[in-house]
Amino acid sequence: MNKAKRRVVIAGNWKMNFTPAEATAFINEVKPLVAGKSGCDVVFCAPYVTIAAAQKAAEGSNISIGAENVHFEDHGAFTGEVSAKMLTECGVKYVIIGHSERRQYFGETDTTVNLRVKAALAAGMTVILCLGEVKEQRLSGITREIVSMQTKLDLAGVSAEEMKRVIIAYEPVWAIGTGLTATPEQADETCGQIREVLAEIYGEEVAEATTIQYGGSMNDKNAAELLAKENVDGGLIGGASLVATKFEAIVNAAQ
Ligand code: PEP
Numbered sequence: 451m452n453k454a455k456r457r458v459v460i461a462g463n464w465k466m467n468f469t470p471a472e473a474t475a476f477i478n479e480v481k482p483l484v485a486g487k488s489g490c491d492v493v494f495c496a497p498y499v500t501i502a503a504a505q506k507a508a509e510g511s512n513i514s515i516g517a518e519n520v521h522f523e524d525h526g527a528f529t530g531e532v533s534a535k536m537l538t539e540c541g542v543k544y545v546i547i548g549h550s551e552r553r554q555y556f557g558e559t560d561t562t563v564n565l566r567v568k569a570a571l572a573a574g575m576t577v578i579l580c581l582g583e584v585k586e587q588r589l590s591g592i593t594r595e596i597v598s599m600q601t602k603l604d605l606a607g608v609s610a611e612e613m614k615r616v617i618i619a620y621e622p623v624w625a626i627g628t629g630l631t632a633t634p635e636q637a638d639e640t641c642g643q644i645r646e647v648l649a650e651i652y653g654e655e656v657a658e659a660t661t662i663q664y665g666g667s668m669n670d671k672n673a674a675e676l677l678a679k680e681n682v683d684g685g686l687i688g689g690a691s692l693v694a695t696k697f698e699a700i701v702n703a704a705q
Contacts (some may be wrong), residue, residue, distance in 0.1 A: 451559060453656050453660060453683065454455075455659055456521065456658070456659060456660070456661050456683045457458050457490075457491060457661050457684075458489060458490040458491070458661070458677070458683050458684045458704050459481065459490060459491045459578075459617055459661050459663060459683070459684040459688065460491070460492055460493070460660045460684050460685055460687065460700055460701050460704050461466075461491075461492075461493040461494070461495060461516070461546075461578055461615075461617075461619075461684070461685070461686050461687065461691075462493065462494040462495065462662065462687050462688075462697060462699075463518065463520075463546060463549070463550070463626040463665075463686055463687065463688050463691060464494060464495060464496050464497065464500070464644075464682070464691060464692065465497075465518070465688060466507070467496060467497075467692055468496065468497065468500050468504075468692070469500065470499065470500050470502070470503035470682070471498075471503070473496060473500045473504040473507065474504070474506070475486055475679030476482070476692075476694065476696075477504055477507035477508050477513065478671075478699065479694040480513070480694040480697055481507070481508065481511045481513060481654075482596070483694055483695070483697075483698035484491065484511075484512065484513065484697070484698060484701045485511065485512065486512070486578075487512070487702070487704075487705055488512070488677070488694070489511075489704055489705035490701060491514065491684075492499055492512055492513050492514065492701060492703070493513070493514045493515070493516050493544050493578075494514075494515055494516070495515075495516040495517060495518045495544065495546050496511060496516070496517070496546070497518065498517060498625065499544045499561045499568055501515055501517060501540060501542060501650075502540065504540060504541075505540075508688075508695075511530035513570050514543060514544055515542065515544075516542060516543065516544025516545055516576075516578070517532070517537050517542050517544070517545045517546070517550070518543065518545070518546050518549070518568065519532075519544045519546065519547065519552060519566070519630075520532060520533065520534050520537055520566055520569065520570050521533050521534075521565075521566065521569070522566045522568070523569070524569075527688045533569075534569045534572070534573035535573055536577060538573050538574060538575060539574070542574055542575070543574075543575055544575065544576050544577075544578060545570050545575050545576075545577060545578065546568060546578045546580060546619075546686075547563055547566045547567050547577050547578070547579050547580070547604075548560075548563035548566070548567075548579055548580045548581060548600075548604060549556040549580045549621075550580060550582065550621060550623045550626055550643060551626075555622070560600060560603035560604055560685040561603070561666060563579070563603075563604045564604050564605070564607070564655070565602060566609065567579060567608060567616070568607055571608060571612045571615055571616070571619060573644050573668075574615075575615065575616065576616070576617065577615065577616050578617045578618075578619050578663070578686060579604055579605070579617070579618050579619065579703050580599065580620045580621050580639075580665065580686065581597055581600035581601060581604060581618065581619075581620065582596075582600075582620055582621040582623055582625045582665075582666070582682065583596040583597060583620070583622055583624075583626060585623070585624035587656025588622065588624065590627065593640055593643075594640075594643045594645050597620065597644050598641055598643065598644075598647045599630060599648045601618070601644055601648065601651075602651065602676060604646065604702075605651065606614055610652045610653070610656050612649075613652055613656050613659075613660060614659070614696065615658075615661065617662075617663060618644055618648075618661070618662045618663070618697045619642050619662075619663040619665045619686040619697075620641050620662060620663065620664055621665035621686060622636075622640070622666050624666075625665075625666025625667050626665065626666050626667070626688065627667070627688055627689060628667060629667050630666070630667060631666055631667045631669075631672050632664065632666055632676075634648070634675045634676050634679050634682075635679075636648065636680070637664040637679060637681075637682050638677050638680060638681045638682055640664040640678035641664060641679070641680075641681035641682050641683075642680070642681040644662055644700060645657045645658075645660070645662060645681055648660055652658070652704040657675075658665055661683040661684060662682070662683050663682070663683060663684040663685050663686045664676050664682045664684075664685055665685060665687065665688070666689075667689070668686075668687050668690065669687075669689070669690040669696055669700070670690060670694050670696040670699030670700060670703075671698040671705070673685060673703040674703040677703050677704050684704065685700060687700060687705075
């Protein structure tokens with residue numbers, strides 16, 4: 451395995467935070483802090499209504515703005531949903547799919563995650579696909595089986611060519627927003643297991659080229675150790691992506 455072959459991506463997940471005005475102020479604050487840090491791609495995934503303001507503030511910088519979800523149909527009677535076509539017309543290139551909060555609170559299943567992944571890829575977007583085990587599964591020793599199953603189901607029907615636009619975020623659910631972090635060894639081991647599944651499905655070349663992030667209470671203090679691991683190619687960051695200096699420290703750790 452060769453980590454140097456993969457692009458490191460540091461992505462913030464703002465969740466349900468930041469109004470358009472707050473996002474503008476935040477991007478204006480963080481923009482100079484991450485400028486010229488070419489060792490990683492920098493992305494913030496924003497609530498739908500905040501995307502345009504964040505994009506405007508990020509113009510001319512190395513920051514890309516993504517969405518936090520996307521529906522799998524192009525249009526129709528799906529009140530409250532937003533399609534990939536709507537996002538791409540707004541210039542959105544990245545989208546988080548399958549976040550554990552969507553799975554936990556909004557009934558997302560591997561089947562709907564897979565449909566969303568395929569719709570986003572068909573529209574030309576880059577997907578940040580989230581998966582990971584809950585606490586009981588880790589304690590039962592079935593983490594490998596869980597992430598393997600999720601990887602296979604969520605990527606069913608996705609081609610090797612399309613995998614160039616798939617980033618996987620390994621997010622142990624017990625570590626998200628809890629202040630608990632997987633140890634660097636746990637993160638590396640499970641990201642490595644996901645990479646093995648990718649090798650099974652797509653072959654070594656695709657597996658080696660796929661960016662696999664870690665997410666789950668990554669912050670300014672623990673990022674360097676996590677990002678140093680062979681199989682950890684970046685981070686999906688919730689809480690710490692709302693504080694410019696903390697996010698800057700994570701970006702610095704990725705250089
Ligand atoms: C996330 O929202 O994907 C996440 C990892 O959150 P936090 O960093 O707050 O745990």
